[in-house]
């Protein structure tokens with residue numbers, strides 16, 4: 666189902682005590698604002714998920730994980746399974762973030778198995794796709810995004826695909842302060858919907874939630890979210906400050 670979502674990807678930031686303060690600040694602030702039907706998702710480091718879901722239980726946000734290993738249990742030292750996330754009431758999990766593709770060599774095939782294992786436990790994948798700058802400069806960005814979707818998502822039957830949230834995150838915009846223009850974001854989101862319509866059907870394309878990510882902040886969120894095919898944002902740096910994150914979350 667198509668939703669408006671603002672998700673904060675904290676990455677590897679905040680100590681436990683800092684995280685407690687930030688989560689409390691966000692939870693309190695959310696009591697005071699009109700989200701206009703949007704859903705706020707916090708994706709803290711895995712160590713803080715239980716604390717976050719405890720607060721979320723009495724607040725107006727849901728919790729996402731930043732990573733998962735595609736197996737229910739086993740000899741995978743250091744990893745976290747979808748079953749473990751599910752028992753902690755995790756609703757979403759980010760998959761395919763460019764940092765994981767780059768620093769941890771995650772392949773499309775591996776991402777495919779992550780998506781499947783999350784869906785098996787009713788955790789919603791937030792599937793990130795995005796081109797690097799040389800690909801955009803070579804005008805290859807559309808084919809890159811299409812390939813990423815085809816390789817990791819398009820094997821899914823329609824009922825499963827409809828549960829996935831997509832985040833378009835041009836890699837050149839992540840953490841750089843260079844945001845895609847509203848025209849660039851709309852153009853790619855519309856393209857993604859077209860690709861989904863061609864693989865599945867127009868109704869499925871119309872009901873898919875597609876977020877924008879990449880240096881989205883309190884100043885530019887409103888014009889990005891006003892684009893007809895942009896359903897919200899995946900927010901990195903600006904999700905680490907309660908006031909700015911709330912400003913973004915109320916930008917619909």
Ligand code: PEP
Nearest residue numbers: 839840878879880901902
């Ligand atoms: C991200 O890491 O998903 C992201 C969008 O980061 P930032 O907002 O800092 O560019």
